[in-house]
Amino acid sequence: MDSIVYLDHAATSWPKPPEVLEAMRVSMEEAAANPGRGSHAMAVKASRVLYGTRKALAALFGVRNPNDIVLTSNTTEALNLAIKGYLREGDHVIATMVEHNSVRRPLEYLKRTRGVQVDYVAVNGEGELRLQEVEAAFRSNTKLVVCSHSSNLLGSIIPLEELGALVKKRGAVLLVDAAQSAGVLDIQVEDMKIGMLAFPGHKGLLGPQGTGGLYISPDIDLEPLLHGGTGSQSEALEQPTVRPDRYEAGTPNTVGFAGLQAGVRKVLEWTPRQIYRHEWELTQMLMEGLLTLPSIRILGPEQGKARTGIVAFVSDTYSASELAFRLDREYGIAVRSGYHCTPLAHMAAGTDRMGAVRASVGISTRPEEISLMLQAMAEIHG
Template sequence: MTYLNCAATSYWHPDCVVDAVTSALRSLGSTGRGAARGELDAARTVMLARERVARVLGFSHPERVVFAQNATMALNMAIAGVVRAGDHVVATDWDHNSILRPLHYLAERSSVRVDFVPADACGRLDYDALDRLVTPGTRLVACTHASNLTGNVADVRRFVEAAHDAGALVLLDASQTAGARPISMDELGIDLLAFTGHKALMGPQGTGGLLVAPGADVEPLLSGGTGVLSFEEGMPEAFPERLEAGTLNGHGIAGLSAAADFVWSEGLHDIHAHDLALVRRFVGGCRSIPAVRVYGSFPSDLALLDGSDCGRDHAPVVSVNLEGWDSASLAAALDEDYDIAVRAGGHCAPRMHRALGTQDTGAVRFSFGYHTTADEVDLALRALGELASEDESDEGDEAHGA
């Protein structure tokens, strides 16, 4: 199978990740739940994972790396832990339902006001609107680092500047970028960063977390056992235990630790360059197929897509539609006829689809990973070209799946 659905999950995992999970299953006890060898080994494994994740994400406080089961849980932890009744929040049209739905819940039940930075028909955010919407009294500004639909990359510095000038906190959703490119939480001044372990980091599913900068006050989403301070009625004040209730996924975290170490050893700049080369190759090939429509903002000269700034950067995500095909039928044909895995539909990004005008048709998303090769990209392009030619030869027939 040619797996081009890496924005959903990494199908490929380094051997070190598989080995780490297997070893942990055979040897680790429960973190903080005893002083025997297995429990101490678990505690050491989890602490090492915090350090390695912090290193990859440019964060100098590994003790404030809080583990969760995925980015969705981490985003819920951040939003529910920061936003209070009557607060004002600014989000964007790029955001995933992992941000949109928690905000909708709070807006309905706690009179939270939410404004959205709009995106245009090419998926570009309106940064002038950001400056207008973020005002003194805004509590939280949520920023998706890279759209999971178009792959366009946000100007995080603009978000941080606008938020901090107004006294607000910044929450960065790094689901599509953690492990795919260099990120420095410290340098950028990000207050809260949510990540998942199973996408570009190439770790196990069921892993992720929230990085909480000093000074960011986050109330616990969950309460329960932490293994320490058992006689206190409330959750501990100290991190990471403050936000980690219940037994951690030590086996998955061992795999995440190995994945973060692998990504670091391979080099985030090299991984980023590899991904950008695939994006340039794929978009350039799509431009030679007239029936293919590519969504998002790309320079006319793809050589400019070099990652030197956010306007010349891109996550390894490209969404398209093919004239004469609906997105579900196209994805099915790619799977059945070419053994290519992609994702069609709404991608949990309803506002982004409305901005692009694809809310009725959906789109077909091709997303690449560190294991993806140029030959696999070329296979996808050949498949699109042949399916486009097939549709042209069926003159007079109804559109596929329409």
């Protein structure tokens, strides 16, 4: 592959740590049987891969019982399981204007098919949420509060500890979309009163695509999203009642979860605190350089404020798609342009008619790559 400056970590992290690639190779060679479906040595080894992944995730998120973590193919599947499995006809949900379509579309589907009521609480132009407005949105039938921990467009961060306390006080359940925060921000499900946590394996957790998960509090029972073989209670007509089998029908992506386990162990080694600091310093460097270009407007929290490794911006000179195309073809810089599957966040930012360019950093991003990005932007706008 030709040299590339990869600034699209909010979509998927790259390159993966060598330990991830090695774990996947070993899994494919030594633990390639179907986990939970046999008692022979290789099937048992495959089962241990999955349990080891749950244990690593439990250590990261402060989960007492690793079997309360359901392994999924991505965050979208996890969110669909949580939302469709928990809500019933007539329930009320509070969400925010920074939600990804992985939250909004399931909610709108249930609004149309089950009569679920949904309110989207406004955020300001920087993506900041006022807890008073969340509290004002509660009704007698509010069962669920859903929030994106960090906006995939604005990089803004929701104060989870305070929100979790509010939601618990009001007797509802908090579902957190950690697509942009898992592995980067410290998340402790019990301390933060999180009822369900949906997360990707392929972003901040440094694992491969096709992996993700959902933590489900032991106090919550969901209707399964998928029905089928689990290797347990095979004589029963219904899905098993035991976790995690109840929510994991079909053959899992064992090799992918072996890679995810290795990725999570690297995150535990580096710690989310250090990873966040690295990414924050790079975003501040990028913002400082972009602010010298008069035609550029940066979205999200202003310089110096907390944000995840996302810097989205618009140009008075070029459309988002044209700018991203030129960065790629002329400079070998990978960014993303468009609406980023979050139209309400674009409405909050005032970019719903134009979209935006999003540059996003990761643990592997180097300062010299930010310099190359800034040099390219200066030449394009020169």
